[in-house]
Amino acid sequence: xxxxxxxxxxxxxxxxxxxxxxxxxxxxxxxxxxxxxxxxxxxxxxxxxxxxxxxxxxxxxxxxxxxxxxxxxxxxxxxxxxxxxxxxxxxxxxxxxxxxxxxxxxxxxxxxxxxxxxxxxxxxxxxxxxxxxxxxxxxxxxxxxxxxxxxxxxxxxxxxxxxxxxxxxxxxxxxxxxxxxxxxxxxxxxxxxxxxxxxxxxxxxxxxxxxxxxxxxxxxxxxxxxxxxxxxxxxxxxxxxxxxxxxxxxxxxxxxxxxxxxxxxxxxxxxxxxxxxxxxxxxxxxxxxxxxxxxxxxxxxxxxxxxxxxxxxxxxxxxxx
Amino acid sequence: xxxxxxxxxxxxxxxxxxxxxxxxxxxxxxxxxxxxxxxxxxxxxxxxxxxxxxxxxxxxxxxxxxxxxxxxxxxxxxxxxxxxxxxxxxxxxxxxxxxxxxxxxxxxxxxxxxxxxxxxxxxxxxxxxxxxxxxxxxxxxxxxxxxxxxxxxxxxxxxxxxxxxxxxxxxxxxxxxxxxxxxxxxxxxxxxxxxxxxxxxxxxxxxxxxxxxxxxxxxxxxxxxxxxxxxxxxxxxxxxxxxxxxxxxxxxxxxxxxxxxxxx
Ligand SMILES: Nc1ncnc2c1ncn2[C@@H]1O[C@H](COP(=O)(O)OP(=O)(O)OP(=O)(O)O)[C@@H](O)[C@H]1O
Ligand SMILES: [Mg+2]
Numbered sequence: 001x002x003x004x005x006x007x008x009x010x011x012x013x014x015x016x017x018x019x020x021x022x023x024x025x026x027x028x029x030x031x032x033x034x035x036x037x038x039x040x041x042x043x044x045x046x047x048x049x050x051x052x053x054x055x056x057x058x059x060x061x062x063x064x065x066x067x068x069x070x071x072x073x074x075x076x077x078x079x080x081x082x083x084x085x086x087x088x089x090x091x092x093x094x095x096x097x098x099x100x101x102x103x104x105x106x107x108x109x110x111x112x113x114x115x116x117x118x119x120x121x122x123x124x125x126x127x128x129x130x131x132x133x134x135x136x137x138x139x140x141x142x143x144x145x146x147x148x149x150x151x152x153x154x155x156x157x158x159x160x161x162x163x164x165x166x167x168x169x170x171x172x173x174x175x176x177x178x179x180x181x182x183x184x185x186x187x188x189x190x191x192x193x194x195x196x197x198x199x200x201x202x203x204x205x206x207x208x209x210x211x212x213x214x215x216x217x218x219x220x221x222x223x224x225x226x227x228x229x230x231x232x233x234x235x236x237x238x239x240x241x242x243x244x245x246x247x248x249x250x251x252x253x254x255x256x257x258x259x260x261x262x263x264x265x266x267x268x269x270x271x272x273x274x275x276x277x278x279x280x281x282x283x284x285x286x287x288x289x290x291x292x293x294x295x296x297x298x299x300x301x302x303x304x305x306x307x308x309x310x311x312x313x314x315x316x317x318x319x320x321x
Numbered sequence: 322x323x324x325x326x327x328x329x330x331x332x333x334x335x336x337x338x339x340x341x342x343x344x345x346x347x348x349x350x351x352x353x354x355x356x357x358x359x360x361x362x363x364x365x366x367x368x369x370x371x372x373x374x375x376x377x378x379x380x381x382x383x384x385x386x387x388x389x390x391x392x393x394x395x396x397x398x399x400x401x402x403x404x405x406x407x408x409x410x411x412x413x414x415x416x417x418x419x420x421x422x423x424x425x426x427x428x429x430x431x432x433x434x435x436x437x438x439x440x441x442x443x444x445x446x447x448x449x450x451x452x453x454x455x456x457x458x459x460x461x462x463x464x465x466x467x468x469x470x471x472x473x474x475x476x477x478x479x480x481x482x483x484x485x486x487x488x489x490x491x492x493x494x495x496x497x498x499x500x501x502x503x504x505x506x507x508x509x510x511x512x513x514x515x516x517x518x519x520x521x522x523x524x525x526x527x528x529x530x531x532x533x534x535x536x537x538x539x540x541x542x543x544x545x546x547x548x549x550x551x552x553x554x555x556x557x558x559x560x561x562x563x564x565x566x567x568x569x570x571x572x573x574x575x576x577x578x579x580x581x582x583x584x585x
Contacts (some may be wrong), residue, residue, distance in 0.1 A: 030389070048545075063418050065413075067578045076559045084417065085421065086420070089420045098411070100418075113328055116325045116328040117325045211366075
């Protein structure tokens with residue numbers, strides 16, 4: 001059985017917009033517009049899309065917060081809204097913008113309260129907390145009231161809070177938003193460790209594509225509430241013709257830099273002709289073959305291979321929508 | 322393992338008691354407010370010996386029954402009004418992803434320990450009013466004197482909850498909820514027959530407010546109903562409260578499904 005099964009999932013919001021001095025008309029916004037999504041146990045899924053694409057709305061429907069306007073959805077075998085409390089024991093949720101912690105109490109006390117709320121056996125709780133403490137360096141601020149924590153510290157607390165009951169699925173809505181590089185690395189490393197066990201399913205939304213490269217083997221891209229891509233990062237590159245670049249520095253300019261090799265195009269040349277950039281579409285020769293061929297006609301000083309960037313392909317994808 | 326709600330409640334109490342000065346001040350303020358209401362009744366009887374045919378002792382019994390029911394309900398669910406804030410800024414998300422009921426969590430999160438003062442005050446007032454009214458005690462009346470404030474509290478609670486639930490459809494519903502809540506409190510504090518027309522029908526029987534203090538008081542006093550309905554209606558208070566609670570639970574469940582969170 002799949003951990004998540006959504007078919008034709010949709011959510012519409014009715015909003016009132018001013019249309020004149022006193023008149024207000026109702027308008028319907030299709031935030032999620034027929035999303036099909038199947039996720040198997042142990043998958044790590046990156047759920048991305050531009051602002052307002054419907055990512056958070058989807059996650060809220062999967063976690064039982066919002067009632068879908070249409071379609072069917074099951075998570076861990078439960079219908080999220082009608083079986084909300086049963087589902088809640090099986091999932092962990094981190095909404096980057098909302099806190100699960102008790103504002104006025106020391107962080108440690110939030111964890112204790114969560115143990116009672118989820119009725120976690122004390123030994124299990126202690127073991128999981130011990131692991132989080134060492135992986136996320138919580139010890140320094142365990143006794144600090146949550147309202148006095150920095151954003152990065154709080155986020156580490158939120159992650160711990162979401163995991164203490166040993167959830168099967170972890171839903172993370174922008175878990176790295178606003179964090180510095182070091183904290184981002186800590187969070188990513190921690191999530192990678194959770195995912196590598198193979199029994200925790202991870203669904204993650206983010207605008208930081210480095211999160212995706214590090215954590216998500218599968219990428220679902222949505223735009224205007226519809227899935228526009230579902231597959232690996234490689235398949236996304238293939239689909240959008242992302243190309244590896246080979247950049248060579250020459251000792252002297254060559255008269256004719258264009259090269260007749262399958263799958264190779266000259267992407268750029270510096271004005272002095274000393275730096276040439278070739279693009280490989282992957283269908284023809286390899287970077288090595290290209291360099292070998294170049295070496296026969298010119299004196300090379302330096303060379304670099306630039307991998308296709310996720311930023312670039314995602315920019316192209318979003319621009320299309 | 323004790324109920325998770327008890328742990329939540331204890332945590333809440335700990336953080337409230339840490340603000341000791343404001344806690345004491347609130348307790349005091351609450352008692353003063355109630356004193357003012359009582360004063361209004363006493364002043365009224367300076368100008369008239371009877372109110373709707375009721376003596377001051379009888380009216381004070383109605384007043385005290387209503388005050389006790391209201392204070393209990395206010396203690397239990399008074400902070401439900403915060404639902405509007407929670408709905409508007411999307412705070413319900415955090416409660417919805419936990420394996421507990423949303424309503425109890427909401428009530429516990431801001432449990433108003435400080436409102437406990439009013440319950441004590443109202444209970445003392447009720448004891449005094451029962452003595453002053455010279456109730457002719459039978460086992461049934463003893464039972465009713467205990468059951469009536471509790472039923473009244475359940476009825477008030479149901480109305481608070483149902484009124485606050487309107488926020489799921491209509492965020493600026495505060496005035497409506499307040500009208501029901503405080504209007505209901507003032508309505509129940511006096512004999513129903515002093516009101517008239519559609520207003521009486523809606524509040525007394527539509528919302529069931531006549532069953533909070535008026536009909537139970539008639540039974541305790543052994544008086545016939547000036548409106549001509551059977552005096553035994555006082556015994557129906559628990560049933561009326563039960564129906565109101567069921568309706569409120571239904572409205573609440575429907576409301577939570579309307580919750581739309583906020584963009585995030
Ligand atoms: N509570 C709401 N009421 C009305 N409209 C909403 C509500 N929540 C979301 N929307 C609308 O639904 C659409 C999707 O919003 P959503 O928050 O799911 O986007 P998102 O993909 O998470 O965007 P972001 O990357 O900016 O977080 C937007 O057009 C938004 O305006
Ligand atoms: Mg979002």
